[in-house]
Amino acid sequence: MSKVTLDDVSRAAGVSRSTASLVLRGSSRIPESTSDRVRLAMAELGYVYNRHAANMRRSESMTLGLIVTDIRNPYFAGLTMAIEEAAHEAGYTLLVGYSRDDVERQYQQLETMVQQQVDGILLLPAMGSDLNPICGIIDRSAVPVLQLARYFSEELDYVGPDNIAAGQQLGRHLSSLGATSAVLIGGPEHSSARAERIKGLESGFSGSGVTFDANRSEATRNNAAGGSEGIARVLDQGIWPDCIIAYSDAVALGIYAELRRRNLEPGRDVSVASFDDIAMAQLLLPPLTSVSTYPELIGRKAAELLLARIRDSSPEPQRSLIEPALKVRASTAQWRPRN
Structure with a gap:
């Protein structure tokens, strides 16, 4: 039988x-x-x-796995460096894979890391991730999986920015400028981070008189090309908002470039703001207003929580949010409402 x-x-x-x-x-x-x-x-x-078999599977190899979508994004690069440093300090070696936001590729990498007997896996989930196959991996291997930066399930540990608070901070700031309209450009359409940032922006704009329609926001790839394509589609419709909000600083790069191709100057003809506050944000001309979501803090906290999870088999999932901080710069501060 x-x-x-x-x-x-x-x-x-x-x-x-x-x-x-x-x-x-x-x-x-x-x-x-x-x-x-x-x-x-x-x-x-x-x-x-078979608890004994599970315990045997849990014998430590002193390695951790990390799967992110794209290391070319400076935000994810900072996240990876922080995780590697925390792992190194704890005596672990970090194995890194890139899903390119492809679910099947992600599952293959998860399986490979389990075969390499990693002690735990940090996962920046690809869009369309499903809990069932990941739980299958956890059950077979007893390897804990922690989500970071964005999530698809509340049944797994998660560390990321408080995106709702970040959206609220940015919405209130833009409202204080006397703006009457705003549009969001960029980000994966069904990303938890994008949905939460929209929710925060709606809350921050509430009662201010700023028109912000989430249904008219442009979902794009999370890079400069996505930003350029997204704002081009908005402007080609004859829409000229007071505020352009980039899903991330990487997206904002493309927005700056496309505006200038159309002889529009960021910070003068239209205010531009963003999320993440990576190092290049303050080096742009004009310097970019951005909400810092502290990838280094997220990376370190995620590594610490995963290492604690390796030693603690408590079934209750943990959730840790990093508080954001608005950094106001010339891309919004020098803008004035049009007459």
Whole structure:
């Protein structure tokens, strides 16, 4: 007779494999009735959790895995350097992979890192990530996975910026300039970070008289080319907002370039603001107003939380948000409303 697996249990209980896994780990997020149904299926099928095998899988290799979408983005580069430094200080070696925002490539890299017997994995999720296959990897290997910078599930640990607070800070600042309209350019359409920044902006603009329609924002690739393409589509519609908000400083680079191709000067003809505050933001002309989301702090905190998770098998997921800070510069400070 073949061995009963967790997949068998989940099918018998009528739940997903990830839900069955969370019941097994004692998660408080699962309703008691669901938990009872899963445990009944375990008993009826004779499922036995091999804790010894899990512990054997948890023998430490002193390596960590990191999967990010694109190291060419300076924000992600800063994040990676901070994680590597924290890992090095703790005596770990960091293995790095790049998903290029491709889900299948991401899962292949996760599998490869598990085969390399890493002790834990930090994941900047590709768009469209699904919890079930990742939970499958966790169940088979007992390797903890932590999400950073953006997330797709509340059932895994997460460290990232407080994007809602960042949007609120920027919205209030732009409102104080006497602006009447604003548009958001850039960012992956279904990204948690983009959705939260929009929510924060809506809150920051609330009651100010600034027209901000999230449905008219332009989702693009998170790079300069995406910024250029996104603002071009807006301007080609005859829309000339008082404020252009870039999803990130990388996107803002493309916005600056496209505005100048059209003989429009950032900070004079239109105010431009952004998120992340990477080093180049203050070196642009004019220097770019940006909300600092501190990738170095996120990277260090994520590494620390993952290392703690390796030594603590508590099932309750941890969530840590880094407080942002608005850095006002000439791209908004020198702008004046049009007559």
